[in-house]
Amino acid sequence: MTLDAAGLRTLTREFLTAHPPATTPREEFLGARFDAGLAWVHYPRGLGGLGAPRALQAVVDAELEAAGAPDNNPRANGIGLGMAAPTVLAVGTDEQKRRFLKPLWTGEEIWCQLFSEPGAGSDLAALGTRAVLDGDTWTVNGQKVWTSGAHNARFAILIARTDPDVPKHKGITYFVCDMTDPGVDVRPLRQITGEAEFNEVFLSDVRIPDAHRLGAVGDGWKVAQTTLNNERVAIGGARIPREGGLIRPVAETWRARPELRTGDLHQRLMKLWVEAEAARLTGERLRQQLVAGHPGPEGAGMKLGFARLNQEISGLEVELLGEEGLLYDDWTMRRPEIVDFAGREAGYRYLRAKGNSIEGGTSEVLLNIVAERVLGLPPEPRTDKDVAWKDLAR
Amino acid sequence: MSAQPDLLYSEDEEALRAAVRDLLADHCAAAAVLARVETDAPHDRGLWKHLAENMGLAGLLVPERHGGQGASHREAAVVLEELGRSVAPLPYLTSAVIATEALLACDTVEATGLLAALASGRTIGALAVPLSAGPGQEFTAVREEGGAVTGRVTGVADAGVADVFLVPTANGLYAVDAEHATVEPQTSFDRTRPLAAVTLADAPARPLAADATRAASAVRRALRAGAGLLVSEQLGVADWLLTETVRYTRERHQFNRPVGSFQALKHRLAHLWLEVVNARAVARNAADALATSSDDTDIAVAVAQAYAAPVAVHVAEDALQLHGGIGMTWEHPIHLYLKRAKADSIALGTVGRHREELAELVDLRAP
The missing domain is CATH 2.40.110.10 (Butyryl-CoA Dehydrogenase, subunit A, domain 2)
Known part of the structure; x- marks a missing residue:
């Protein structure tokens, strides 16, 4: 068995035949997948992998997804x-x-x-x-x-x-x-x-x-x-569709609610829409670089761009909603299992986006990193x- | 949405870039450009001969059967990036892109012949419209009657060096030889792409398109390709400015430190880098859409212009500020780039116009 795309596809199909997702309990299926080396193929044999190129995981995942296999809820x-x-x-x-x-x-x-x-x-x-x-x-x-x-x-x-x-x-x-x-x-x-x-x-x-x-x-x-x-x-695994981020709910509201439109809001919406599309294309370009095996320095800046955009877009959304922007969906203290920046309503998105420029490295520190490691400027x-x-x- | 665009540079495109950059390094030093634009002959005809004729780059968009290279907008975009990095005073955008694209959309023997002439680089063509005109604009300054055209168009880029004008009228698109036109240079804000007024008085004109509808669509297509590839020039301008400003702030010492070690400057430069990274993505996207005749081309071009035009201006303005006093002097080349970036932000439709067009295309209509 060679560890190329065709070999892994065959291996995955054989595994699926031996462990039909429909009749295999989830825990048992996941354990068997780990033991078969199909968990993360670039890991060594015996530790969930096959020592295969990392990029080939996508081949395995596609086969498993097509067969309706359970995932490990990553x-x-x-x-x-x-x-x-x-x-x-x-x-x-x-x-x-x-x-x-x-x-x-x-x-x-x-x-x-x-x-x-x-x-x-x-x-x-x-x-x-x-x-x-x-x-x-x-x-x-x-x-x-x-x-x-x-x-x-x-x-x-x-x-x-x-x-x-x-x-x-x-x-x-x-x-x-x-x-x-x-x-x-x-x-x-x-x-x-x-x-x-x-x-x-x-x-x-x-x-x-x-x-x-x-x-x-x-x-x-x-x-x-x-x-x-x-x-x-x-990062850089998934393709993002146009209007895929926080700009989507704003654009949808704009289309559905003509009574909210003003000239000033339109100017700002179009500026942010263009910037969101530019950021999306940069993400796609980065993804293509990774697939081609030539990761560029662009990755260092993606989070910076998205943090600022998320904040500006969600701020515009609250303003666009006018009277409704004065309301909030729910202040109840709860512990969410999975965090979705785009989840809930505009007020939540606006407040949650404030954290985007702090978590995972503040924008100020990331700007230093870009300046020193990408542009080669001297440290303080x-x-x-x-x-x-x-x-x-x- | 159509197939995923290829946003990278191919090996051939990188080789083309290297060749053009070598040529410009030898023939297009900033000091020489600065001296040249102060003369009566601001265009560099010697450099044009190298680039357009010897290297064959005037014919990139033209199929081989019409005397061109049979390449695409992707390669022409790479050439424009490099020309932008040198603010080269050459009629490449005007002749090898805009005029050529108009002829590609025409259908007469006359147009095909002219296409081959432009592809060879030995003839320079210019669409007789103001540089500020964007795709979708209508042109009525010149009227056609009995095979001759009359009217006056101002702000025509590279008109001073054109051998033939492509003249849009309500009746169609016509070719007029420069010898039948009066060309008066205008004092231009960007002297590396000088403007002129073109006056036509009953000038003999040869029709290029079978009918007025096809002519109008050819002009629209030409200006769309121009706007889409101008983005690559703007990217080149911004890229040179950023590289040069990073170099300068690393070398320039004040307060016993390189000024580039101060966080206030580093953050500004990092922000500029982010903008240039995005500009590269939108520029590649527009070039690829044009090259593949994608259904997405109108959106790709409008997005690219709306994003990248202000980026080039912003990078130029910040570059000047971060150079301090030296950036304000005539001898330092930054002002050539600032003037090009600012002029480019008006050329082929302002940001506002492209945003308005985009709003229609993506169904986000104005109130």
Whole structure:
């Protein structure tokens, strides 16, 4: 069997014959798919993959989808699939890979991320959650924030300070944290939309076996960078149709409700419509570059563009609605399972979009990254690089 | 929506770009352009001979059976990107794109003959309409009577170097040799694409299209291709300005630091980069739509013009500011690019006109 598109198609069809989706229970089907190496084909054999080119996953997915096979509900485990798994694969021990990857992929175990802290946002490397080793067990104390899915998660990827006497990037270690530990306290963090997508996580004498450390002691920052880079590679998969984003509800309202139209709103709508279409075409161009095997630097800017557009478009939508823009659908505090920026009504979209320029890197930090890494402009002079973490201003 | 557009550059297109860039590096230095546009002969005829005749690039849009290269708008767009990067004073957009596209849409022996002449580069053609005219506009400044045309058109780009004018009238589209026209140069804001007034007094005219309907559609098609490919020129202008400004801010020191290390400047430059990235996507989309005669062409061209025209102006204005005092001097070439970008934002329809057209096309009608 050669690992080209035709070979994988055959393999997938054989698998479907042996495990008919219609009569195979979901958990059993997903477990068998993992064992057959069709979960993520670019992973090694025995760990859900076949060591095939990553791009060929699309061939497998298309066959499975056409056969009506269940998927692993990837949106419910974005941190696990996008960040934890590639990190475990890159730096984990054989035992860690065997223990964590299969239930992660099937969705049996959901993962969350314990990175940001109240005192460490854009400057994540300044984090202060402490981990102290005693024998073969670490004791962890601190507070994490902006943790989505913490209340459903079985495990977390955690970065904590293990050496306060060296500069901040050097004294961090990367762990797998068991979220069922009695020292883990998850509290919903209510946002301006009224709901709580995220949590605060308080860690009080949480016990982590040294066997759950990912990578070497003190290498946590480097390990985290691997994961973040991996996240960037993953974008650009899906084609977006014209009017595919937040511009759609505005355009639909415009068409359906002539009584709301004014000349000023029309000018602004058309300007934003054009910008949304330009951003869509840039996304499509990036996707074509990835398919051709030549990823361009354009990816670094996609999030910046979408954050600003989402905010301007949703702001226009509220204004377009006039009197209805003065209303809100529901302020009830709830914990949504899946976040949809375009879900609910205009007021929600407007408020939720405010987070787009903060989450996953603030626009200000991303602009620095574009300026320094893409354009090659010199960095600002730094005052924190060679100072021990314990001596930093805070 | 039609098939997915190809938004990348092919290897052949990159090779073409390299060849044109080499030629321009040797023959189109900024200082030389600046000196040339101050003379009575602002166009670079020597460079045109290299580009149009020797390299055969005037005939990119023309099928081989009519003496052209049988290439497409995608390749012509790459040429225009490079010409934009050098603000080259050449009649490429006007002759090899707009006039050529009009002739491609005509159906007479006269048109076919002229098409071959333009494709060779030895004859330069110009559509006798104001540079500001966009697709869909009607032209009545010149009237035809008994095989001769009379009227006056102002703001005709590259008219000073044209050998033949394609003249739209209510009755049809006509070819008029330059020797039968009076061409008066106008003092132009963008001297790298100089304008002139063309006066025709009972000038002998040869019909190019079988009837007035076909003539009108040929003119519309020509201006649409012009607007769609002008975007690639605007992209080239913006790309050069951004590259040059990044280079300058890395080298220029104030306060014991490169000025490009200050966040206030870095953020501005990063924003400009984002705009240029988007401009490249819309430019490729428009060129590909024109090349494949896509059903989506009207939308692709309107989107591209509405997006990229202000980008080129914005990048030029910020480039000037980020260069500080030197950018305000006559000797520094930035002003050539600013003037080209601003003129281009009016050429072939303003942003507002393209947005209005787009609103109709995508059913987002004005109140």
